[in-house]
Amino acid sequence: ESSVAHGAVDLSASDTKTVKRLPQAIIIGVKKGGTRALLEYLRLHPNISAPGPEVHFFDRYHDRGLNWYRGSKCVDEVSGRFLAVCGEQTAAKNRRPKSNAADDDGEQMTIEKTPCYFVKREVPARIHRMSSAIKLIVVVRDPSTRAISDYTQSFSKGRTKRSFDEMLFHDGKEKINERWSAVRIGMYAKHLSKWLPYFPLEQIHFVNGEELINNPVNEMQAVERFLGLPSFISDDHFNFNATKGFPCVKRRHTDTDFRCLGATKGRTHPSLSARTLQLLNQFYARHNKLFYEMTGRDFGWPEKL
Numbered sequence: 609e610s611s612v613a614h615g616a617v618d619l620s621a622s623d624t625k626t627v628k629r630l631p632q633a634i635i636i637g638v639k640k641g642g643t644r645a646l647l648e649y650l651r652l653h654p655n656i657s658a659p660g661p662e663v664h665f666f667d668r669y670h671d672r673g674l675n676w677y678r679g680s681k682c683v684d685e686v687s688g689r690f691l692a693v694c695g696e697q698t699a700a701k702n703r704r705p706k707s708n709a710a711d712d713d714g715e716q717m718t719i720e721k722t723p724c725y726f727v728k729r730e731v732p733a734r735i736h737r738m739s740s741a742i743k744l745i746v747v748v749r750d751p752s753t754r755a756i757s758d759y760t761q762s763f764s765k766g767r768t769k770r771s772f773d774e775m776l777f778h779d780g781k782e783k784i785n786e787r788w789s790a791v792r793i794g795m796y797a798k799h800l801s802k803w804l805p806y807f808p809l810e811q812i813h814f815v816n817g818e819e820l821i822n823n824p825v826n827e828m829q830a831v832e833r834f835l836g837l838p839s840f841i842s843d844d845h846f847n848f849n850a851t852k853g854f855p856c857v858k859r860r861h862t863d864t865d866f867r868c869l870g871a872t873k874g875r876t877h878p879s880l881s882a883r884t885l886q887l888l889n890q891f892y893a894r895h896n897k898l899f900y901e902m903t904g905r906d907f908g909w910p911e912k913l
């Protein structure tokens with residue numbers, strides 16, 4: 609309670625019988641960065657409780673109020689129907705054994721992920737109004753790859769029939785369409801600048817999306833430290849599946865199989881011309897540089913494929 613800033617909502621307001629709480633951390637982005645993988649990896653942790661579906665409280669359902677958010681139902685991404693309760697502490701406790709961490713007796717942390725929050729102007733102020741002490745997590749990934757991933761999703765959902773190049777360039781010329789959302793979302797510095805008036809950088813943790821694929825344990829240990837969780841996630845939880853091309857996870861050590869994310873994660877990307885990739889990388893170079901300066905971290909994009 610003492611950490612709740614003046615004017616903010618008390619995140620631990622629920623009494624011991626009430627199991628639903630507002631989140632203490634939110635994965636706010638970025639779309640196609642690897643947010644599902646991060647959430648599923650975090651759910652391995654016995655101290656984490658998180659709704660599976662995206663909640664969209666701070667963009668779509670804000671007018672329903674915090675009680676809806678606290679106790680609320682989650683919304684199915686596809687049908688828009690309400691699903692199971694969000695943030696139920698006991699669910700995670702019952703599902704898994706507690707960790708052996710001595711100094712943290714199974715304190716549950718509720719988190720949610722809604723990747724579009726990062727790029728929505730109205731969201732930082734709204735989250736800040738709920739809690740100025742909340743921890744924010746952003747999975748970032750080479751914005752060129754992210755754009756291709758975003759396009760691949762739109763194409764596979766039938767939202768566009770046009771090619772990547774047709775979407776990317778204006779009038780068949782080599783001028784990049786900055787207003788195309790697949791391009792705009794990757795201008796990380798621009799979006800981050802909307803959050804910094806509300807939250808200090810120390811409260812925002814950036815997960816390296818490439819490393820989350822190549823070295824998930826390292827990335828997850830950094831997330832555990834950021835969230836103040838006892839160390840739990842280890843090599844034993846992961847297995848790189850060569851067919852899928854991504855890490856798959858073992859939920860309990862008694863499980864015999866490693867489970868991979870579904871078919872909508874890890875789609876085959878279209879192959880683009882070297883020229884298109886070069887122009888895309890050139891376009892992002894200054895945005896990336898600015899982002900590295902703002903965060904004090906060089907993510908090394910464009911990623912070496």
Ligand SMILES: Nc1ncnc2c1ncn2[C@@H]1O[C@H](COP(=O)(O)OS(=O)(=O)O)[C@@H](OP(=O)(O)O)[C@H]1O
Binds near residue numbers: 723758821874875
């Ligand atoms: N373990 C594992 N399995 C499958 N996919 C993985 C994994 N880890 C990271 N990724 C990458 O996550 C990309 C999808 O990102 P998001 O989950 O953030 O997408 S979404 O915004 O929620 O739609 C997804 O993008 P695509 O490859 O374009 O499908 C993956 O590259």
